Amino acid sequence: MATQTQTTAAPTTLQATHDSSYIPRGTVSTDLKFFRAPEDGSKPFNYVEAPPQGQPQRNYGDVDLPVTIHDIRGQESSYNIDQHAFATLSTGPSAEKDFASDESIKKNYYPEVEEILLKNVPGAKRVLLFDHTIRRTTGTRNPVNRTHIDQTKASATARVHHHLPDEAEELLNDRVRIINLWRPLNGPVQSSPLAFADSTTVKDDALIGIEHRYPDRTGETAAVMHANEQWHYWSGMDNDERLLLQCYDSKYGARVPHTAFTDPRTPDGAKQRESIEVRALVFG
Numbered sequence: 001m002a003t004q005t006q007t008t009a010a011p012t013t014l015q016a017t018h019d020s021s022y023i024p025r026g027t028v029s030t031d032l033k034f035f036r037a038p039e040d041g042s043k044p045f046n047y048v049e050a051p052p053q054g055q056p057q058r059n060y061g062d063v064d065l066p067v068t069i070h071d072i073r074g075q076e077s078s079y080n081i082d083q084h085a086f087a088t089l090s091t092g093p094s095a096e097k098d099f100a101s102d103e104s105i106k107k108n109y110y111p112e113v114e115e116i117l118l119k120n121v122p123g124a125k126r127v128l129l130f131d132h133t134i135r136r137t138t139g140t141r142n143p144v145n146r147t148h149i150d151q152t153k154a155s156a157t158a159r160v161h162h163h164l165p166d167e168a169e170e171l172l173n174d175r176v177r178i179i180n181l182w183r184p185l186n187g188p189v190q191s192s193p194l195a196f197a198d199s200t201t202v203k204d205d206a207l208i209g210i211e212h213r214y215p216d217r218t219g220e221t222a223a224v225m226h227a228n229e230q231w232h233y234w235s236g237m238d239n240d241e242r243l244l245l246q247c248y249d250s251k252y253g254a255r256v257p258h259t260a261f262t263d264p265r266t267p268d269g270a271k272q273r274e275s276i277e278v279r280a281l282v283f284g
Contacts, residue, residue: 020269023188025235026071030261032195032231033146035208035223036061044223045211060210060223062146069195069231069261076234081179082122085199085246085256088234089120099134099185099276113181113278116242121179125284130163132279134185137272143192143260147224149247150279151178152209155220156248159281162217172250177282180245182275187238190270192260194233196245199254201230207257224257233261245277 038044038059046058072079072088081087096108114127135141151159156178161168182194206227212219234243245256260273 018265018267020267022265022267022270023190023236024193024263024265025073028069028071028233028263028265029066030069030264031064032067032226032259032261033062034065034226035147036063037208043211044208045213047213049215058210065226067226067231069233071235072232073235079198079232081244081246081254082249082252083200083254085249085254086196086232087120087244089116089242089244090240091116091242092240094239102132105132105276109276110278113280116181117179117244117280117282120244121177121282123175123284124177124282127283128163128281129278130159130281132276134274134276136185136274143194143273143275145192145260145262147197147226147257147259148210149207149222149224149255149257150180151247152207152220152222153248153250154209155212156250158219163281171283175251175284176248177246177250178248178279179282180247180277180279182243182245182277183241184237184239185274185276186271187241188236189238189273189275190236191263191266192273193235193237193263194243194258194275195231195261196233196243196256196258197224197229197231199246199256201228202255202257203227203229207255222255222257229257247279 044060051057076088094112096105099105110129113129117127118124133141135143160171206225207222210221210223212221245258247255
């Protein structure tokens with residue numbers, strides 16, 4: 001495993017000394033939200049859209065626990081997607097400028113994402129982009145402040161059958177990965193940065209399957225119980241930087257819990273983070 005050199009600078013709490021352009025960097029201590037099981041012992045679930053009458057949006061809770069989050073800025077080459085389940089890269093300007101229209105995003109940005117994944121994911125031979133999410137505080141999808149993984153083995157397998165039913169059995173005989181490509185839209189990021197855990201420090205029994213109930217089907221995500229996993233972030237991510245987040249890998253098993261978090265050093269008046277994540281099935 002690559003040697004990791006971690007900064008240990010203590011976080012500042014004197015926000016008044018910084019103007020609104022300040023970009024927090026370095027190690028930070030804060031709370032993250034982890035899984036709290038349903039009190040009645042039932043299987044945890046959440047509804048993607050409005051729940052049926054009489055049902056809660058979700059039946060499990062959260063517990064806020066303190067963690068230390070290390071900045072990988074300047075140490076990016078120490079991490080790789082096969083082992084740690086995340087990786088970083090820089091790109092040129094995107095052909096998509098506004099990120100306001102799904103049609104325009106699919107036309108202009110999806111080809112860029114496919115090319116990035118094919119060039120930068122070891123062994124990738126084929127990519128299928130199956131959805132994306134824009135996160136804006138002015139929109140309907142805000143940053144998610146809860147530790148989670150978007151997919152599990154069960155939901156990844158179901159994804160292949162759902163999107164490529166005629167080829168699914170053959171494709172599942174080879175390596176299958178689900179990878180998110182994440183980037184800010186109004187970088188550099190000052191508020192609600194994304195934290196991600198080193199897969200080598202995440203225990204399998206700390207990941208809890210959550211029924212992810214759509215109107216027409218049920219998928220599965222994973223919630224996270226805190227078990228001394230190591231958390232990181234990439235400070236001040238800008239619009240030409242990309243973060244690869246691997247949610248599933250049928251070969252090596254690396255998977256990355258992640259969450260937005262509140263950085264106590266974020267200055268008053270900082271811009272609210274806007275971002276897009278594109279989710280992909282990667283074959284080979």
